[in-house]
Amino acid sequence: GTIGTTPVYIGAAQFAAWKHTQLILDVVEGRGGMFSLDNGTGRRFLVRSRAYGEREIAMLHKADRLRAMQASIDSDTDAFWLAEAHRLDWSVFPTKADESSFGKADFGIRWFADGELNVSVNCLDRHLETRGDQPAIVFEGDEPGEGRTLTYRELHGEVCRFANVLKANGIGKGDRVILYMPMVPEAAIAMLACARIGAVHSVVFGGFSPDSLADRIADCGATLVVTADEGTRGGKRIPLKANVDSALERASGVDTVIVMQRTGGQVSMREGRDIWWEDACADVSGQCPPEAMNAEDPLFILYTSGSTGKPKGVLHTTGGYLLWSTLTYDLLFGPEEGRDVADDLFWCTADVGWITGHTYVVYGPLSNGARTVMFDGVPNYPDPGRLWETSQRLGVTIFYTAPTAIRALMRHGDRWVLQHDLSSIRLLGTVGEPINHEAWEWYHDIVGRGECPIVDTWWQTETGGALIAPVPGATETKPGSATLPLPGVHPELVDGEGHLLTGATEGNLVLTRSWPGQMRTIFGDHDRFFQTYFSTFPGTYFTGDGARRDEDGYYWITGRVDDVINVSGHRMGTAEVENALDEHVLVAEAAVVGMPHDIKGQGIHAFVTLKAGAEGSDALRQELRDLVRSEIGPFATPDVIQFAPDLPKTRSGKIMRRVLRKIAEGQPDQIGDTSTLADPAIVESLIEGARV
Ligand code: ATP
Numbered sequence: 001g002t003i004g005t006t007p008v009y010i011g012a013a014q015f016a017a018w019k020h021t022q023l024i025l026d027v028v029e030g031r032g033g034m035f036s037l038d039n040g041t042g043r044r045f046l047v048r049s050r051a052y053g054e055r056e057i058a059m060l061h062k063a064d065r066l067r068a069m070q071a072s073i074d075s076d077t078d079a080f081w082l083a084e085a086h087r088l089d090w091s092v093f094p095t096k097a098d099e100s101s102f103g104k105a106d107f108g109i110r111w112f113a114d115g116e117l118n119v120s121v122n123c124l125d126r127h128l129e130t131r132g133d134q135p136a137i138v139f140e141g142d143e144p145g146e147g148r149t150l151t152y153r154e155l156h157g158e159v160c161r162f163a164n165v166l167k168a169n170g171i172g173k174g175d176r177v178i179l180y181m182p183m184v185p186e187a188a189i190a191m192l193a194c195a196r197i198g199a200v201h202s203v204v205f206g207g208f209s210p211d212s213l214a215d216r217i218a219d220c221g222a223t224l225v226v227t228a229d230e231g232t233r234g235g236k237r238i239p240l241k242a243n244v245d246s247a248l249e250r251a252s253g254v255d256t257v258i259v260m261q262r263t264g265g266q267v268s269m270r271e272g273r274d275i276w277w278e279d280a281c282a283d284v285s286g287q288c289p290p291e292a293m294n295a296e297d298p299l300f301i302l303y304t305s306g307s308t309g310k311p312k313g314v315l316h317t318t319g320g321y322l323l324w325s326t327l328t329y330d331l332l333f334g335p336e337e338g339r340d341v342a343d344d345l346f347w348c349t350a351d352v353g354w355i356t357g358h359t360y361v362v363y364g365p366l367s368n369g370a371r372t373v374m375f376d377g378v379p380n381y382p383d384p385g386r387l388w389e390t391s392q393r394l395g396v397t398i399f400y401t402a403p404t405a406i407r408a409l410m411r412h413g414d415r416w417v418l419q420h421d422l423s424s425i426r427l428l429g430t431v432g433e434p435i436n437h438e439a440w441e442w443y444h445d446i447v448g449r450g451e452c453p454i455v456d457t458w459w460q461t462e463t464g465g466a467l468i469a470p471v472p473g474a475t476e477t478k479p480g481s482a483t484l485p486l487p488g489v490h491p492e493l494v495d496g497e498g499h500l501l502t503g504a505t506e507g508n509l510v511l512t513r514s515w516p517g518q519m520r521t522i523f524g525d526h527d528r529f530f531q532t533y534f535s536t537f538p539g540t541y542f543t544g545d546g547a548r549r550d551e552d553g554y555y556w557i558t559g560r561v562d563d564v565i566n567v568s569g570h571r572m573g574t575a576e577v578e579n580a581l582d583e584h585v586l587v588a589e590a591a592v593v594g595m596p597h598d599i600k601g602q603g604i605h606a607f608v609t610l611k612a613g614a615e616g617s618d619a620l621r622q623e624l625r626d627l628v629r630s631e632i633g634p635f636a637t638p639d640v641i642q643f644a645p646d647l648p649k650t651r652s653g654k655i656m657r658r659v660l661r662k663i664a665e666g667q668p669d670q671i672g673d674t675s676t677l678a679d680p681a682i683v684e685s686l687i688e689g690a691r692v
């Protein structure tokens with residue numbers, strides 16, 4: 001409730017949802033009790049609890065909160081995490097926090113292991129009383145203005161109905177359900193419906209081919225698939241149901257396919273297997289009791305984007321993942337003192353097929369009671385002003401996207417942004433890759449009017465939510481740096497032998513302690529989990545990324561460690577050289593990889609795409625070489641500069657450098673798995689271009 005002149009009575013969990021650290025610390029031992037809030041004056045107000053009587057509490061600014069959190073986590077880590085657990089509604093409150101170990105002997109990741117809760121209750125039921133008629137999901141379709149809004153109450157009803165449909169089709173706790181969907185509210189409804197009954201969802205991005213889909217169905221042993229007749233993206237139709245049909249010719253075990261109508265396009269329905277979403281939901285109750293889940297019960301499996309190799313089935317569980325989504329959403333995107341979370345309209349452009357879509361389109365925002373945008377279109381349809389036109393029309397206040405999208409839009413010039421009034425936007429975010437200076441400046445100056453802070457969030461599918469990122473209003477930013485670890489995150493840099501490096505330096509980025517959002521295993525292959533992440537530098541979680549730490553302790557991600565280039569003994573992250581190339585006015589995007597070199601050991605091969613209208617020439621090659629020489633030093637000068645029409649990217653928009661490496665090494669036959677590439681045809685043209 002709102003703080004009024006009459007006391008309002010709220011439960012401990014709602015109390016914690018006020019999200020002021022000081023409050024949470026104070027209610028920690030009063031769980032289950034009732035509290036009353038009286039409106040105080042200014043930033044202070046009275047809190048009365050049955051257990052502790054009356055006390056005065058101050059509301060804290062984010063900077064104060066962050067400081068308070070850090071102090072409390074340092075003094076008693078377990079107590080801190082149990083206090084933070086009050087952000088969630090539990091049916092059984094945990095008595096233990098972190099029981100994880102990275103060592104081989106007692107290896108395992110466990111958090112809040114004796115607690116019980118349900119994710120859908122936390123994202124829906126607990127908001128009904130206070131936010132029932134408030135928008136939860138604001139849907140924007142592929143065509144501008146095509147959309148609808150679902151309130152928390154509507155969403156709750158839809159989720160319960162679909163949960164009942166899943167149950168009626170034999171799905172129960174622990175069963176795996178594949179979601180191969182457009183970016184429509186039904187995708188979130190299906191995710192939350194799985195969570196409600198304890199089924200484990202695995203969302204497969206709608207851009208994946210039937211073969212990739214079949215691999216994932218087989219790997220996780222799914223028995224039910226939810227899809228749509230067709231998807232629409234940039235005015236084109238994507239044959240989702242037909243893709244499912246061909247995937248199911250290869251993968252067995254699926255008994256039921258539920259198909260929602262998105263376009264009304266023609267599809268074939270197989271008798272006894274395929275049912276329409278709309279029919280199935282028609283006569284179903286809008287009430288569905290939530291399944292009580294142990295904190296360590298699986299919530300979902302999600303396959304990584306495959307930038308470095310074969311995708312891994314990353315498994316996240318219930319309690320820790322939800323707490324990390326809830327906490328990090330609040331810290332990074334939540335309101336300042338005196339404002340409500342729903343004063344903001346939050347738009348994360350990621351697809352729910354990626355972890356960013358899980359954590360910051362669905363679970364984090366909904367658990368906090370926020371208003372979240374789901375966008376089923378693409379940034380350049382109908383024109384490169386789409387994101388800004390939509391932001392203005394919907395009144396978006398927080399905008400979170402990937403550097404690849406920023407670079408792509410920058411290529412078309414400023415006017416597409418400047419045509420629109422973006423004054424509602426107060427905060428910007430990025431995720432997915434290091435953001436080069438030029439893109440950062442453009443995002444900041446043109447999109448953010450030079451006023452909006454940029455929250456550069458470093459994290460991975462494996463980490464569940466952001467780990468290194470600035471807290472707006474509390475952390476000073478530096479363009480291109482993800483800045484500092486969030487509370488409870490313990491990054492270190494180690495050298496090739498695993499020795500801890502101190503001070504301003506560069507090395508392999510590891511985490512020395514667990515955090516609640518950490519993945520628990522690779523589905524079906526716990527050994528691979530240990531081998532992949534915990535065996536390189538024993539006792540630590542190895543991220544696979546390299547980073548530099550500056551004199552202020554800020555982290556600068558330099559790229560994947562596998563991509564580090566060693567030229568005559570100079571070790572360089574790919575990001576540094578790419579940054580320098582990106583500075584040139586004609587360059588849209590650059591990717592560099594190492595190539596064999598007789599004298600230097602490795603040389604540098606740069607793939608460069610140019611801005612619309614620009615032409616590659618030897619003169620431009622020379623300018624680019626000079627630019628890198630002056631920005632970094634002569635040792636970093638590219639040996640080969642190949643102008644390319646486009647770069648090979650994963651379907652989440654990341655440059656797949658291992659493909660470029662094989663091309664640069666002259667071994668295109670060894671490129672390997674390219675099933676997650678957005679446009680495999682690019683590879684041929686790059687191989688061709690490398691020959692001339
Ligand atoms: P795979 O693990 O299958 O190769 P992937 O690593 O691309 O695929 P994700 O989990 O989607 O799959 O991406 C995480 C990686 O993205 C990080 O390890 C890091 O390299 C990069 N990354 C994410 N956010 C940032 C950021 N803000 N700055 C720099 N790099 C980032």
Ligand code: MG
Pocket residue numbers: 304308460544
């Ligand atoms: Mg990875």
